[in-house]
Amino acid sequence: MKMLRTIPLAALLSACAASASQADEHRQLGAHVHGHGKLNIAVEKNVLAIELEAPGADIVGFEHEAATAEDKTKLEKAKATLEKGLELFTPDSAAGCKQTSVKVALEAEHEDEAEGKGKEEHAAKAKDQKDDHDHEEGEHHHSEFHVEYAFECAAPDKITNLTFGYFKAFPNAQELDVSVIAPKGQSSYEVKKDKPKLELKGVM
Amino acid sequence: MIIVRLALQSLANRWLTACLTILSIALSVMLLLGVEKVRTGARQSFANTISGTDLIVGARSGNLNLLLYSVFRIGNATNNITWKTYQDIKQHPDIAWIVPISLGDSHRGFRVMGTVPEYFTHYHYRRGQPLAFSAGAPFSDLFDAVIGADVAAQLGYRLGDRIVVAHGAGAVSFLEHDDKPFRVSGILAKTGTPVDRTVHVSLEAIEAIHVDWQSGARDPTKAVSADDVRRMDLTPKAITAAFVGLKSRLAAFRVQREINNYRQEPLSAILPGATLQELWGLVGTAETALSAVSGMVVITALLGMVTMILTTLNERRREMAILRSVGARPSTILSLLVVEAGVLTLLGVLVGTLLLYGALIGLQPYIDRTYGLHIAVDAPSVDQLKILGGIVAAGFFAGLLPALRAYRLSLADGMTVRT
Numbered sequence: 042m043k044m045l046r047t048i049p050l051a052a053l054l055s056a057c058a059a060s061a062s063q064a065d066e067h068r069q070l071g072a073h074v075h076g077h078g079k080l081n082i083a084v085e086k087n088v089l090a091i092e093l094e095a096p097g098a099d100i101v102g103f104e105h106e107a108a109t110a111e112d113k114t115k116l117e118k119a120k121a122t123l124e125k126g127l128e129l130f131t132p133d134s135a136a137g138c139k140q141t142s143v144k145v146a147l148e149a150e151h152e153d154e155a156e157g158k159g160k161e162e163h164a165a166k167a168k169d170q171k172d173d174h175d176h177e178e179g180e181h182h183h184s185e186f187h188v189e190y191a192f193e194c195a196a197p198d199k200i201t202n203l204t205f206g207y208f209k210a211f212p213n214a215q216e217l218d219v220s221v222i223a224p225k226g227q228s229s230y231e232v233k234k235d236k237p238k239l240e241l242k243g244v245m
Numbered sequence: 246m247i248i249v250r251l252a253l254q255s256l257a258n259r260w261l262t263a264c265l266t267i268l269s270i271a272l273s274v275m276l277l278l279g280v281e282k283v284r285t286g287a288r289q290s291f292a293n294t295i296s297g298t299d300l301i302v303g304a305r306s307g308n309l310n311l312l313l314y315s316v317f318r319i320g321n322a323t324n325n326i327t328w329k330t331y332q333d334i335k336q337h338p339d340i341a342w343i344v345p346i347s348l349g350d351s352h353r354g355f356r357v358m359g360t361v362p363e364y365f366t367h368y369h370y371r372r373g374q375p376l377a378f379s380a381g382a383p384f385s386d387l388f389d390a391v392i393g394a395d396v397a398a399q400l401g402y403r404l405g406d407r408i409v410v411a412h413g414a415g416a417v418s419f420l421e422h423d424d425k426p427f428r429v430s431g432i433l434a435k436t437g438t439p440v441d442r443t444v445h446v447s448l449e450a451i452e453a454i455h456v457d458w459q460s461g462a463r464d465p466t467k468a469v470s471a472d473d474v475r476r477m478d479l480t481p482k483a484i485t486a487a488f489v490g491l492k493s494r495l496a497a498f499r500v501q502r503e504i505n506n507y508r509q510e511p512l513s514a515i516l517p518g519a520t521l522q523e524l525w526g527l528v529g530t531a532e533t534a535l536s537a538v539s540g541m542v543v544i545t546a547l548l549g550m551v552t553m554i555l556t557t558l559n560e561r562r563r564e565m566a567i568l569r570s571v572g573a574r575p576s577t578i579l580s581l582l583v584v585e586a587g588v589l590t591l592l593g594v595l596v597g598t599l600l601l602y603g604a605l606i607g608l609q610p611y612i613d614r615t616y617g618l619h620i621a622v623d624a625p626s627v628d629q630l631k632i633l634g635g636i637v638a639a640g641f642f643a644g645l646l647p648a649l650r651a652y653r654l655s656l657a658d659g660m661t662v663r664t
Binding site: 083084085092220222224 | 299506518522
């Protein structure tokens with residue numbers, strides 16, 4: 042009788058230990074708001090660097106793995122548009138900026154297993170189970186575009202404003218939180234769809 | 246032109262009321278422009294609280310919270326950063342310098358901050374101005390303290406004075422580190438930033454005064470004397486936050502992301518300048534209210550002027566009648582009064598602007614010294630000129646009310662004066 046009671050207890054104890062070791066793993070997830078992107082602008086000497094982080098919903102209208110041919114063409118088109126940095130974020134022509142490089146990446150995140158072993162692995166996993174990415178399954182996919190631009194400007198101090206063609210190219214996007222690091226200090230702004238222009242007078 | 250001369254001469258005849266009206270308009274204009282100047286000055290001073298620091302790193306929390314406790318010494322940290330993490334961040338190849346700070350103790354209501362001597366060279370304010378010592382030097386001994394200008398002025402401290410740090414951040418504390426007093430080794434010049442209200446000591450000193458403390462109280466059985474503590478290992482176990490300078494601004498966002506994703510400990514890195522603007526956005530509603538109030542004052546002054554002209558109309562029936570008798574048309578009477586109101590407003594605006602600039606030039610050094618508020622004396626901006634122009638136009642327009650009345654009267658009364 043006693044024997045019988047001890048066995049479940051031991052099982053319980055080992056189960057506790059197992060869950061404790063699971064608690065050690067690292068779980069964290071960034072915020073993700075549809076319609077709301079982030080734009081980071083940094084200027085040093087003649088280099089103007091712009092970073093865009095935007096939810097997939099803003100750019101292509103969906104965040105699941107591109108499965109159908111239609112989705113795939115949408116994705117390709119969006120990527121091509123994203124690569125034309127000077128059309129999305131246009132500085133004054135007097136500044137003489139030329140795009141020197143661009144890097145477009147699509148990152149996927151899963152809420153249920155944000156273990157963070159590397160984004161590539163997540164993307165691969167998502168491919169394996171592309172049939173069960175319904176929200177009813179308790180699994181939410183979020184994908185985020187991460188674009189890095191580098192521009193070479195003849196006179197970066199002549200940038201007095203930035204015109205956002207971005208909102209026209211991607212009608213789902215509503216708002217961008219803009220952070221600027223310029224020689225005269227840091228500043229932050231909010232640029233909205235209905236006024237797609239950023240005044241930077243006296244900032245550069 | 247003759248109308249302007251007539252208006253001026255008519256005003257000269259009533260110089261006392263005219264002068265008072267001009268003065269009230271002048272004062273209202275001065276208030277309006279002054280509020281605007283103080284507003285931009287305050288905004289600048291606020292944005293200039295910290296400069297030259299690319300990132301501030303603290304435990305994971307909201308941007309504003311981290312900025313408030315690390316720069317403004319308002320509120321408390323959500324958590325500390327372990328010394329090991331600090332060392333890790335320090336090794337980052339993009340980081341040019343890093344200055345740790347440790348908060349939590351106070352001295353008679355002023356916060357005590359543990360830091361390293363590099364703080365005094367790297368902490369900049371107001372467009373890259375470094376901290377300056379009005380007396381003394383950074384800490385050289387373990388129990389040296391450098392105090393801000395307000396601390397020195399309000400508590401009357403001088404170099405060499407002994408001060409005792411209290412445990413905790415309250416204004417009144419019953420737990421004091423009185424076994425290990427500090428010596429004032431330096432006094433900083435006024436900056437107009439929270440640095441003025443801070444007592445700076447070394448990180449090791451913060452560690453030293455807590456060596457024989459356990460769970461928030463001193464343990465008498467383990468008392469360590471001030472001399473013995475010098476021989477102990479005083480490497481801090483934790484810091485509250487760190488100011489970071491980068492080698493290149495371009496790396497700022499990348500380093501920020503890396504710190505935010507640091508796996509061993511939940512951290513937040515913020516861009517202090519950008520966060521300051523966010524904070525100002527919250528405080529900024531008050532400035533709108535101020536502008537609204539000063540706008541009201543201008544309207545009141547204009548109304549006062551209209552009242553003044555209206556009340557004198559009755560006495561001036563004879564003046565109007567004489568003008569009519571020498572051939573002035575009713576429309577001339579109308580323009581005469583409109584010009585009168587316009588001239589009064591124009592003079593008021595001019596005098597007000599001059600008074601403001603006189604006051605600014607006279608008071609600016611004083612305001613800078615006592616409040617740390619730097620108000621720039623520069624030409625009014627285009628927007629302000631537009632507002633001033635608007636006020637003058639409003640003056641002319643306001644003159645229409647008494648003018649129309651005089652116009653009607655001059656038609657009805659004809660030449661007779663009924664008394």
